[in-house]
Amino acid sequence: MRKILIVGAGQSGLQLALGLQTKGYEVTVMSNRTADEIRGGRVMSTQCMFHTALQHERDLEINFWENQAPRIQGLGVSVAAPDSSRAIDWLGRLDGHAQSVDQRVKMAGWMETFAQRGGQLVIHGAAVSDLDFFARTYDLVLVSAGKGELVSMFARDAERSPYDTPQRALAVSYVTGLGPRPEHPDTEAVRCNLVPGVGELFxxxxxxxxxxxxxxxxxxxxxxxxxxxxxxxxxxxxxATTLALMEKYTPWEYARATKVELTDAGGTLAGRYAPTVRKPVGRLPGGGAVLGVADVVVANDPITGQGSNSASKCAASYLASIVEHGDRPFDEEWMQAAFDRYWQTAQHVTKWTNAMLAPPPEHVLQLIGAGGELPPVRDRFANGFNNPTDFEDWFYDPEKAAAYLASVTPA
Structure with a gap:
């Protein structure tokens, strides 16, 4: 039985560990926190997972919260005018529902499931020196812990990383008591509110x-x-600061937030990081090599909501690469090939995310504006969150955008 170590207990690491378990691998997961510490700690993300990523969880039968989490049927876009009214406001419909489960709930539950199924769970904050030892005792070591010392093993890929500083300052609040959007009171939706030159509220x-x-x-x-x-x-x-900014810049969202309260004392998060693509192979002082997973090697800004989706897709891709490799050594050549396979889809997420961080060109403004009048445009944009590859065919190039708009505009 092949022995695999996964360092990090997030979306990618635990999904991959649970998948490998079903294939008969001997898997160890190393986490710096217990399930109870995660469950009782601070929120970690703003995850919203779309159809493809949710299907990966269904395929492994680890979609434990699907019947409890709200079913997100649409994705709305609003653009603020200079007087804080809405210059643009529309709702695109998703072909398959999306869902968001607090990672405190999911990761704690998955850790407990992994252990119940016979996986070895080690509560220990790993250092590079630890991995030097483990690389000699496991057939494969994967690093899915996206922060701290371990990330420094993976060199920045300058060619694929146009930004070297954070492009957004992030602030998250988990709340109860939010009212419905009066325009669509019965539709659960992600709302993307764009305030030109200032930022975005999701x-x-x-x-x-x-x-x-x-x-x-x-x-x-x-x-x-x-x-x-x-x-x-x-x-x-x-x-209070979140709400004051909503009142000033997105008063239509503030109007339904006047009675909100935090879910718990750990329901806030703030930070920033530079979007970065890194080389996938980390080399250890003792000569061994480890493979980076998900946002260790492809960390995008959350402006396009792709973090947990990319993590799920990376775990699914790596699972297939590991199983298909059979009993052959997991050498550096295989590690690079496994990442290259994942990059075939990840590159489109990175391109789209980096584009959304920049001021939109004229043709993109025209596309977003057209969504207010043309249902095919708003629906296609919404479903791009599930399949960012589709943006290549109509979103980036002015000529392709014009041709698409002409094709969906009534004569």
Whole structure:
């Protein structure tokens, strides 16, 4: 039986571990926190998973919360005008529903399931020196812990990383008491509110430790009026600041948020990081090699909501590469090939995300504006969150965008 070590207990690491278990591998997961510590800790992300990523969980029969989490049927786009009214406002319909489950719920549950199924769970914060030893005792070591010392083993890929500084300041609040959007009161949807030159507010229904909630997520241009959360430590002040900014910049969202409360004391998060693609093979001092997973090697800004989706897709791709490799050595050549296979889809996420961080060109403004009048445009944009590869055919190039608009505009 082949022995595999996965360092990190997030979406990618645990999904891959649970998948390998079903294929008969002897799997060890190393986490710096217990399931109870994760469940009782601070929120970690703003995950919203679309159809393809959710299907990977269904395929492994680890979609434990599908019947509890809100079923997200649409994705709305609003663009603020200078007077804080809405210059653009529409809702695209998803072909398959999306869902968001607080990672405190999911990762704690998956860790316990992994252990119950016979997996070895080691609670220990790994250092590079630890991996030097483990690389000699396991057939394959994968690093899926996206922060800290271990990431430094993976060199930045400058050619694929156009930004070397954070492009947004991030601030998250998990809340209860949010009212429905009056335009579509019966439709669960992710709402993308764009404030030109200032940043973006995302609002999404989710499932947390105490049940149904909503996530309020500001992405602020660094140095701008939304970049005010870095020194805030008090959760109540964090929420009050979030709401004050909503009242000023997105009053249509604030109108349904006047009675919200934080889900719990750990329901806020703030930070920033530079979007980065890294080389997939980490070389150890003793000569061994480890393979980077998900946001260890492809870390995109969350502006396009792709983090957990990419992590799921990476885990599924790596699972297939490992199983197909059989009993042959997991050498550096195989590691590079496994990453290259994942990059075939990941590259489209990176291209789209980096494009959305920049001021939109004229043809993109025309496409977003056309969504208000043309259902095919808004629906296609919404479903691009599930399949970002589709943007290649109509979104980036002005001529392709014009041809697409002509094809869906009534004569």
């Amino acid at each position: 609002v999404m229904p989710s499932l947390t430790t105490s049940g149904r909630c909503d996530i309020l997520f500001w992405e602020g241009v660094p140095g701008g009026p939304l970049d005010v959360f870095q020194e805030i430590r008090d959760p109540a002040e964090h929420l």
